[in-house]
Amino acid sequence: MDGPLSPRESAEFVAGKSRDVSIDGGGVRSVAELLLAKASGPELSPGGWKALHELNPRAADEAAVSWVFVTDTLNFSFWSEHDEHKCLVGYKGKTYSGYWSLCAAVNRALDEGIPITSASYYATATLDQVKHIFRSDTDVPMPLIEERHRILNETGKILLEKFQGSFLNCVRKSEKSAQKLMHLVVESFPSYRDVTQFEGKRISFYKRAQILVADTWSVLEGKGDGCFTDISSITMFADYRLPQVLAHLGALKYSKELLEKLLRGEMFSYGDRQEVEIRGCSLWCVELIRDCLLELIEKKGEKNREINSILLDYYLWDYARDHREDMKGIPFHRTRCIYY
Numbered sequence: 001m002d003g004p005l006s007p008r009e010s011a012e013f014v015a016g017k018s019r020d021v022s023i024d025g026g027g028v029r030s031v032a033e034l035l036l037a038k039a040s041g042p043e044l045s046p047g048g049w050k051a052l053h054e055l056n057p058r059a060a061d062e063a064a065v066s067w068v069f070v071t072d073t074l075n076f077s078f079w080s081e082h083d084e085h086k087c088l089v090g091y092k093g094k095t096y097s098g099y100w101s102l103c104a105a106v107n108r109a110l111d112e113g114i115p116i117t118s119a120s121y122y123a124t125a126t127l128d129q130v131k132h133i134f135r136s137d138t139d140v141p142m143p144l145i146e147e148r149h150r151i152l153n154e155t156g157k158i159l160l161e162k163f164q165g166s167f168l169n170c171v172r173k174s175e176k177s178a179q180k181l182m183h184l185v186v187e188s189f190p191s192y193r194d195v196t197q198f199e200g201k202r203i204s205f206y207k208r209a210q211i212l213v214a215d216t217w218s219v220l221e222g223k224g225d226g227c228f229t230d231i232s233s234i235t236m237f238a239d240y241r242l243p244q245v246l247a248h249l250g251a252l253k254y255s256k257e258l259l260e261k262l263l264r265g266e267m268f269s270y271g272d273r274q275e276v277e278i279r280g281c282s283l284w285c286v287e288l289i290r291d292c293l294l295e296l297i298e299k300k301g302e303k304n305r306e307i308n309s310i311l312l313d314y315y316l317w318d319y320a321r322d323h324r325e326d327m328k329g330i331p332f333h334r335t336r337c338i339y340y
């Protein structure tokens with residue numbers, strides 16, 4: 001059987017048939033103009049991944065790659081029912097929420113001498129051990145903790161069986177192709193198979209597989225094993241934050257019916273038509289923003305720095321974090337799943 005459409009093909013297909021979500025051309029241009037002002041800054045450069053985020057590894061060695069693999073294997077579904085009542089993790093004097101609470105818990109475990117980034121540990125870690133590692137400072141636990149335990153055991157066993165327990169071996173099998181690595185990850189690790197149906201076609205967004213490739217590129221600083229020749233073929237990562245920030249910036253529009261559902265905080269299931277339209281249109285929207293930004297850079301006569309969808313995504317995701325208050329009026333879609 002043929003594989004699903006690629007994330008980029010899937011996004012274009014969904015955007016072309018979407019009913020409740022649309023891309024606003026004027027909004028796309030205004031976001032591109034916002035990014036143009038940052039195009040030569042640290043926020044839109046590969047080095048920003050380390051420079052701007054204190055929890056990310058400083059090194060570019062095997063241990064750092066293993067850190068990226070275990071965090072991206074668990075990089076999903078951090079949103080809480082009530083935003084003022086959520087999982088928090090204190091680490092080195094700071095309190096972290098959401099995705100960062102995951103990273104803080106991983107670093108805290110390593111400081112406590114728990115080898116959470118070693119496949120030989122997490123392949124057989126017990127549920128109680130995983131609950132302890134990802135414990136919250138509040139009475140709200142990290143969401144889907146049982147699923148996280150199951151995925152750690154499953155992924156650790158496969159990494160031991162197929163790649164001698166080291167994700168760097170998996171990276172090396174990709175022969176410096178981002179696409180090969182993405183497909184090798186999806187074929188090898190079931191929890192990364194972010195694939196669904198839309199209008200009779202099998203489509204993929206591969207959100208965690210793509211961010212894993214991107215974070216591997218970032219932690220290796222685009223050098224050596226991380227020097228992917230086709231890194232620009234990786235698209236943005238279809239999560240629940242990017243749609244929110246794209247709507248906030250006017251690049252994405254929701255139908256009245258969908259906006260009312262979102263404002264009511266209704267749940268969506270993974271693969272629902274409207275959930276797929278939100279993710280697909282967001283992905284396609286960032287592709288259009290990238291194209292527009294590259295045109296603006298060209299017109300400005302600036303030398304064309306390496307601007308790709310990964311760097312735009314990282315910037316927009318950080319922007320969403322920094323503008324949480326301003327975005328209160330724009331809801332994010334609530335799906336509980338292991339894919340994003």
Ligand SMILES: Nc1nc2c(c(CN[C@H]3C=C[C@H](O)[C@@H]3O)cn2[C@@H]2O[C@H](COP(=O)(O)O)[C@@H](O)[C@H]2O)c(=O)[nH]1
Binds near residue numbers: 053097100215236240
């Ligand atoms: N599109 C996109 N989605 C991303 C990331 C990240 C963090 N990654 C990079 C960011 C800094 C480091 O440099 C990491 O490399 C997490 N997420 C998703 O967001 C959601 C969590 O959100 P909140 O509840 O607010 O923490 C959840 O679906 C999670 O999967 C990204 O970068 N892009």
